[in-house]
Amino acid sequence: MVSKIFMLIILKEDLPMTLNKNNNLYAFSILVKKEIADHIRSWKFIILLAIILLTCIASLYTALQALKNTAPVPNDPDAAFFFLKIFTTSDGTMPSFHLFVGFLGPLLGICLGFDAVNSEFNGRMLGRILSQPIHRDYFLNAKFIGALTVIGVLFTSLILLTIGAATLLVGFPPTFMECNRLFLFTLLTIVYVAFWLNLSILFSVRFRHTATSALVAIAIWLFFTVFYPIIINIVAKAVQPNPYASDAEIMQYQHFMLTLMRFAPSQLYSDGTNMLLMPSIRSLGPLHMEQLQGAIPSPLPIWESIKVAWSQMVALIACTIVCFAASYYFFMRKEIRC
Amino acid sequence: MLKSRIIYLLGMILASNVAFAQNLQLYTTYPKISVSPGEVIDYNVELINNSSVTRNGRISLQNLPKNWDYEMKSGNYSAEEISVLPKERKSLNLKVIVPSKIEKGQYRFQLVAQGESSLPLTVDVTTDGKSSSEFNSPQTNMEGSAKSTFTFNASLLNRSSEAQVYRLGANLQPGWGATFKVDGKQVSSVNIEGNQRKDILVEILPPESVKKGKYTIPLFAQSPLNQSDLSLEVVITGSYGLQLTTPEGLLSTTATANRDKSIQFLVKNTGSSDLSQINLNASAPSQWEAHFEPSRISTLKAGESQTVTAIIKPAKKAIAGDYQITLDAKNNETSDSVKFRVTVETSLLWGWVGILIIAIAVALVYFLIRKYGRR
Structure with missing residues (x-):
């Protein structure tokens, strides 16, 4: 809160100046900077950051060890993509990097967003900030952009660190193809965490108590990570076709189950990362034998990989934007005088 | 009868030193001939009895040079003494074997019917051995596809008395190849001792693009003194590719x-x-x-x-x-x-649909900002 007041002082100094566009941007950038500073100094963030860093570094380390000590499998079409394999390989002791991010990324997003609006509101800070000559949406935008910057910097540096360490270890740099794929993987990870961030910001706008918004957000996360797979299993049992059913029926069933699973954001994320990090994957759904006839196992060009998982990526990006739009809408219509 | 008389008269004129009054007379058509070393001279000799009584003639070859050899036959027998009825004649076959190692020059010897007559014979040896090599092959024709290698067995005989080095070659059309092998080794020249024969393996390799047809491959073996030729024939049946x-x-x-x-x-x-x-x-x-x-x-x-x-x-x-x-x-x-x-x-259709969905979401945010953000 001290920092917030400090910010207000700065803003007050700006008051005599005419509020042109540059000043608006300046004010916004100050809001964002304060937001980032708040996050970095907050204990909840530091603790979560430590958990994520430790687990990710541990999984990357085990992956590097596993890759270093095992001879490549002959005829492995992914053999040329060493740097991609680091993020997907595991020697069994730890889940691989992309699984960890899929699991802990939501927690990070929730942690950065669940008290974004309601804590300020409860602390009577919201009214004071918005009494400054800035646009009202700057507050929410700054909350979002600040948290997004923190997430982006965190994952970018984590992946860059891994690439650097791997380059040191093996003695050759990643190829251009791998760099492209890793760049897109970073973007996708940021979008995925941003989705949970936006969702928790939405709850922080809707619910007056921080505890409520935090619990609701974590409940949704728990639902999708723990209960949703159980529900899907129950549904699968119910609609499972006879083992002697025709191929078409089995295909239809598998498509249906996949569609159900893709309602979970983590499934969308893992589909996207699998396509980006394993270039030899050619399809995410079940395939007919006739589709595989004559197929040569070879890595797909990046463009084709994106096309295969494009609908999943679109869903993730669109959900993120829609969540932001919803929180924006509710925030703008919120009664802030109390 | 007239014929025999003419021969008789001719014989008398050519064999000038044959005494007219001789009772037994020796006659041959070619008393002086030129041969190469190593050749076998085949003389046809007639023994003529001019007298009115049966006469025996002991026939021998005198003054034959050293290392020379001869063989005399009458009918099927090797005979030394021949008896001729009065006014009759008898044929003799005389083979003189010229040794291969011999100096160039004229050699004289006499065929003598003892006590009766003598027939001087002259052999002119052209010893340098020109035209005295032989390059041949028992099978000079082969058939095969354009991709096959034609292997001919040829042999080269040096008839001369001295060892000679023969250069082996072929007058080939562009694209063709010929290799010579002696004792399993590829060679371009071969050294052959006097009067020796060497087997030469000739491999002909046609160009791959060769057209169907019959091709003659002229080969030669050239020594400083002479050249002998051998023509091989290759029939290409054509290849399919x-x-x-x-x-x-x-x-x-x-x-x-x-x-x-x-x-x-x-x-x-x-x-x-x-x-x-x-x-x-x-x-x-x-x-x-x-x-x-x-x-x-x-x-x-x-x-x-x-x-x-x-x-x-x-x-x-x-x-x-x-x-x-x-x-x-x-x-x-x-x-x-x-x-x-x-x-x-894959088709780009769904890609565009996805971009459209994202665009709608962004438009929604833009709309919200326009509506609520800047009041």
Whole structure:
């Protein structure tokens, strides 16, 4: 809160100046900077950051060890993509990097967003900030952009660190193809965490108590990570076709189950990362034998990989934007005088 | 009778030192001849009895040079004494074997009917051995395809008395090859002792593009003194070769699922015979469509090529990535097949739909900002 007041002082100094566009941007950038500073100094963030860093570094380390000590499998079409394999390989002791991010990324997003609006509101800070000559949406935008910057910097540096360490270890740099794929993987990870961030910001706008918004957000996360797979299993049992059913029926069933699973954001994320990090994957759904006839196992060009998982990526990006739009809408219509 | 009289008279004139009054007379047609060393001279000698009584003649060869040898036969017998009835004659066969190691020059010796007459004979030895080598082969004709190697067994005989070095060569048309092998080693010249024979293996290699037909390969063995030739005959039956490729040699392409893709192919006749009725065929995974246009080439001349178009349409449900299809060209004689890699790309339609969805979401945010953000 001290920092917030400090910010207000700065803003007050700006008051005599005419509020042109540059000043608006300046004010916004100050809001964002304060937001980032708040996050970095907050204990909840530091603790979560430590958990994520430790687990990710541990999984990357085990992956590097596993890759270093095992001879490549002959005829492995992914053999040329060493740097991609680091993020997907595991020697069994730890889940691989992309699984960890899929699991802990939501927690990070929730942690950065669940008290974004309601804590300020409860602390009577919201009214004071918005009494400054800035646009009202700057507050929410700054909350979002600040948290997004923190997430982006965190994952970018984590992946860059891994690439650097791997380059040191093996003695050759990643190829251009791998760099492209890793760049897109970073973007996708940021979008995925941003989705949970936006969702928790939405709850922080809707619910007056921080505890409520935090619990609701974590409940949704728990639902999708723990209960949703159980529900899907129950549904699968119910609609499972006879083992002697025709191929078409089995295909239809598998498509249906996949569609159900893709309602979970983590499934969308893992589909996207699998396509980006394993270039030899050619399809995410079940395939007919006739589709595989004559197929040569070879890595797909990046463009084709994106096309295969494009609908999943679109869903993730669109959900993120829609969540932001919803929180924006509710925030703008919120009664802030109390 | 008249004939015998004429011979008799001629004999008297040529054999000038034959005494007219002699009762037994020796006669031969060629008392002076030229031979090469190592040759065998075959004399036909007549023994004529001029008297009215039967006479015995002891026939011998006198003053024969050292190392020379002879053999005398009358009828089937080797005879030394011959008896001739009055006014009759008897034929003798005299073989004089000229030694191979001999000086050049004139050699004289006499055939003598003891006490009766003497026939001087002169042999002129042209000892340097010119035209005294022989290059031949028992089988000078061979047949095979353009891709086969023709191996001939030849032998070279040095008839002269001295060792000679023969250079072996062939007057070949461009593209042909000839190698000579002696004792399993490839050689370009061969050293042969006097009066010795060496077996030479001649390998003829026709060019791959050689046309069907009969070819004569002139070979020679040349020594400083002489040259002998050998003509070999090679009959090419023609080869059949077919190649299916693309003009650039690139055997991969990209194609979009459920959309036609045409690729230029080249059918080449790499053989030396014309090919007819070449069928072009494409075997692609099921649900794919692949065919050639035209699907049949009626004739393709040797060495020529023709462009055909392959039309490939990946299946509607083909997944992105690489597929392999096999294309082949075939006729009765030969065939070629090529593995072609098709990288399937998926349609962009759903990509645009996705972009549209994102655009709608962004537009929603923009709308909200316009409506509420800047009041």
